[in-house]
Every structure is written in structure tokens, then in C-alpha cells.
Amino acid sequence: MKKILFTFLAVASFAGAYAQAGVQLRNDGFSATTNQMFTELRKKKATEVPLGTVGSPYIDESFAPCEVYYNDELVGTFYYRHNAVNDEIEIKDNPMPDAEVSSLATMRQLRIIVKKSGQEISMQTFETKEDQLRNGYLYAITGEGDYQLYQRNKVKFTEGTEAVSSYVRSQPNRFSIFTDYYYSDKDGKVVNFVPSRKGAFISSFDKSIQSSLKEYMKEEGLNVKKEEDLVKIFAFLNQQGV
Template sequence: MKKFCLSLFLLSATISTYAQAGNENVFMSSDKIFTLGGKRAKSGEYKIDGNPYTSSKNFEQVIIDGYSKNVQDLRYNAYADEMEYLDKKETYYADKTDGLTIVFPSLKKTYIVKHYTYMGNEKFGYLVLLSKKDAKYGLFRRERVELMQGEKSVSAFSKDANDYYAKEKDVYLVSKGNTYYKLPKNVDELSEDFSLDAKSVKEFTKSNKINFNKEEDLVKLFDFINK
């Protein structure tokens, strides 16, 4: 599959022009700018089993904050941590800009681009937004797919197994201001780490039978915490 880099921004101007920036072809219109970079190398005969998408291989209609309704259908590549769109049978990547919010109505999912720290490393990529965008304590889900090496054949009469995509376990992150933390294991740790009213949080957790292993319960809990 041929791949290109794509930059997708909002342009407030009402005219359309063409420009050249370095070695990149840039098309500008009244609602978007596309920057097409060089082709990525083909994989040749190299075959990978499975796919790198966590929700759907299909390109889905989206709503993007700050953009017109006339935007390309997208899909999330969790291995590359990129949003892809299709144009004339070619696949492009949407440019990442901090705070960019992409809603997939059919999937009932919202992705947001964030700078964050995970396992001591600085990251810049897509997270699934589970709380309100401007919430004091943000709740996010990190989705990733990894590429696993296929097993070598033990016999000369059989083929080696192909490499394959495997979904990683989702990681839940909590933000306070510009700092991100891995979700605490229980309500006691959560209350202590974020200096919450432990008594009211515990009462809510108990009365609503909140299970930290259920996403819908976590969303309910953070809606309460952020009131």
C-alpha cells in the first residue's frame, strides 16, 4: 500500500491558491491545506497477517473541531498512531496538531491529539477522550497495536509463519493540568494521588458499584469527580 504524509489544517481565507514549499506540493483551499510528502517504500512480498486498526478497517465519517463538515473519512492506524484517509486509491496521514479532536459518530469514539508522558517517555499522539475535553481531571484510553514476529518453521516442508499485528492491552490515563498519570488501581489510590474528597468518592463508588475494570464505570466516576 502506497502511503504519503498529509497535513490537514483549517484555512480561514476564502480563495484557493497553489504553492510550493521546499520539495512538497501544497494545495490550499478555503477550508483545508494538504501537504503531500514523498512516497514510503513498498513492502514488496513481505506479508503481515491481521491489521493495525483497533476499531474498523473502513474509512468512517468524522467531525473535526474547528473544521468544515466537508472533511475526508478517516480510520485510526493504532500501530503507526496515525489517522489515515483515502484519496484516489492512495492512503494519506492526517497531520497531528496538539488538541486536534476527531469524533467518529458511527463508532461513538472521540480521539484527541495530546502531548503526554507514558512509562517515563514523552509521547505525542492520539488518545481516546473519555471525559469532557475541558474537564479538570481528564480520562483517556491509549490504544496501540504492535507488530509481532512470526514463528520460524521447524520443518523444511512448511513455511515460516508471517509476522502479525497484535492489539496491546488498553492503558487508561488521567490528566491534571498538563500532567498525565496512569490510572490508579483503586479508589483509595485515586483519592490520594489527586487529593480528592476521599469520603464522597468512596461513597459514590460504593453506591454505584464502580468497577475499575469497566470503562463505563470509570466514565461515570470521572463525571462525578469533575462536577
Template structure:
């Protein structure tokens, strides 16, 4: 595990914490891995002075580069899924790296971190890596590549809603910003700038790697899941008053299909 810490810190330093996913097949990573294993290596001596867990956690955040990426002053709504910093834990795979305070910028698709919830502490951004996850009171937040309803590949943060025997269910929270519009005349009001909230759901088969957006219209949903006896599923949804757009109901529906 120590070698993994070395490699991560080295490679994240080389890339200036650019947010790229670590590629362990990369030649530079392999060289760093080899060098870190050599007894007496300057790299090994350097890391002996630190706590490995704090090394990797510090490497997995990046400082603000001064670029404004979101509109702070929208008159309606917020860029954040949670405006206040909330307690959470950062994990690398199943290894806990530390306790933090976080908030999800759903407009930038970025997780901001602090050691405390104090206003005066400057937030840092968690590096985007599929092996890194946040464990929070609202569940796990993971960084994944997924296909949207137009079959276009995207990447971003997803909440893990349910992990059943056959499917993993995810939720994506995202925001769109609308510029303000002045009143066309004295008879109408101006339109304020605003953030609008959106939610999408995705599923992954346990035996596959692809994460696909779930269509929330019944006919498209049935086609996506190749349900042989759609009449049975429709009756199940009707008798239990289930709605595809309700995430609790969606969990029950997928569990029913899996069974």
C-alpha cells in the first residue's frame, strides 16, 4: 500500500493536480513505482517523513487556481447540492484517508473540501479519480463515466442509491445557469439569473462496466430493460402506486425486475 501512496503523490505532482484519472499502466507510473521500492531511494526517504494517509489525501486535493468557474451571484438558486459544508470521509478504494467537510458544486461537478466547517478556511477541490469516493450521511459519492439519454459519454459525480444483486442504481444531481433577461417592456417583469436543478438516474449491471441513464417514460423503460412480461411489471407498479420518477419507487422496481 505504501508504494501506491508514493506513486499517487508523484504522479499527481507531475500533472500539477490536473484532475486526470491515475493510469497505472503508464510508463512514468511504473518507473515511479519501481523507484519507490528501492531501499535508500530519495523518494522513499522523502516519504518516511510523512504520514502516508495524509500524503495521499493532500495529493488528492488541488488548490484554487484563481479561475472563476461558476456564477456566485445568481439571484435564484445555488450552484451547490449542499450549500453548507457537511461532514464526510474520503476513501481510496476501501482505504479511509481522512475525515473532512465537503460540499458538492453541482454546476462545476466538483467536490470542495475543508478540514473544518469554518468560514475562514479556504476550500480545496477533490481530484477526480474513479478510485476515490466520498462517504457521507447521504450515501457514497463516486466519480464515474456514464452514458446519457442520447448515448453520449460523460463523466461526473454520482450518488450510489442502491446496490442489489443484479444492478447498481445511481443518481446524478446537476445544475444549469440561466443569464438574467431585462424586461422587454414596462408590462412584464425582468427574468432573474438562476440555477435550475436537474436529477437523472443511471444503472449498471453488476457483471458489466457500462453505466447508462434510465429512461423515466414507461415504454422506453421497458425497452431498456428488455422486460419479457411487461404486463406483470405494469401491474406491479400500478398495484403498488409506484412512480419511475420517485427514487424510492425506482429502487423497488429494479429490485422487482432483478428478482
């Protein structure tokens, strides 16, 4: 399975050319010069899926309309899908089956807004439950506020096994989808993992708000394993103004 990544040199070249060109961005999107730079950073994709594999490397195999932004400036309207094995956003200019597919440059300045739902997908630096720092695409769940809730959708590939005897069945290659939740606060630059245990979740916040958070979750009977309950918790945190 091939994984096509953009190098630091390509990103630096884009930033340097962008600065040297002195391009003025318009409200309706990139200028022609900058749009050309963006186009040059889109690389052709070739995702190979082994025959007989169960599942998909994509969260949704169909391409959905989206808007791509560079910081707050609109680049244009495209169609996207998320390759969650490689953690890449694949895009194309139109929904036709034969349209060329490329990969969105892995730059923090680039983000997409899904047109149907309005949800934002952006590259973030986050700390996993194994305390490892990673860069990857996170789906914003909550809106404005000091505390933001994100969803991380990832797909794991497991290689199949051949039957070694008539008593043991062979297993096909498989793609499995997993979902984790993360949050950012007003002080940190790194997005934090949301623990699945209530005590660990409360302890991950500043001590000044732990008591009120614990009381609120107890009164409302909220479960950190449920997305709808997490939305309520982060709405509460933003209302506190702490």
C-alpha cells in the first residue's frame, strides 16, 4: 500500500514563493498566481487495496463537496474523501468518476469545510493516549469557545492469515475503523486525548475547574464515552469562562 506524503521542502517552497509573489488574496478565493501554487502542490494519488480485503481505507468512499481554505482565505470548491489509513485528504475538481484524484498538501494552514454539514476538518498536533505527539486530521465537533472538542477517525489495516489446518479458518485482510475524541483548551497548543474513564478525564483539566466539572457531570449523569454527553460537557466548560 503506497503512502504519498508531501515533503518539508515542498511546503517551504510554497511558503517562500507565496511570500515572494506578494499575492493579494481576494474574498472570493486565491488569486490566479496563488491558485497555481496550490495546484502544483496537489500530487497524484495511487492507493492500492489488496484483493479480498474486507472494509475500506476511507471513512466514506464517495467524494463529497467541500471548500478548501488557506488560513481564512477560500482556495476553492472541491470534492474530498478521507483516506484514514494514510490520514490524507484526497480531492478532485469535480465528482465525475474519471476526474483526477490528488492529495491535499499536509499543511496546517489548509483546512476544509464540508459543504453539507459545515463541519471543519483540519491538520492538528495532538497527543495520543500513548502520550505520543502526532500530526493528523481532526474533525471539529463544537463551535467557538476556549474549549474545543474534536473527533479523530482512523482506519487500521490488519493483514489476513491463511488456514493452517481444517480446524482454523483463514482470515481476510481487513480495514477497521476506530474513533477517538480530543480537546483543546485556551492555554495549550497541543490537542489533548479524551480519556474513556471519568476520573482520568476530569484530572486532565486544570485543578481550578475539576470540582465544578465533576459536580456537573454527576448531576447530569454524563458519560465521557458518549459523543452527545461530551458536547454538553464542553458547552458547560465554555460557559464557565475559565
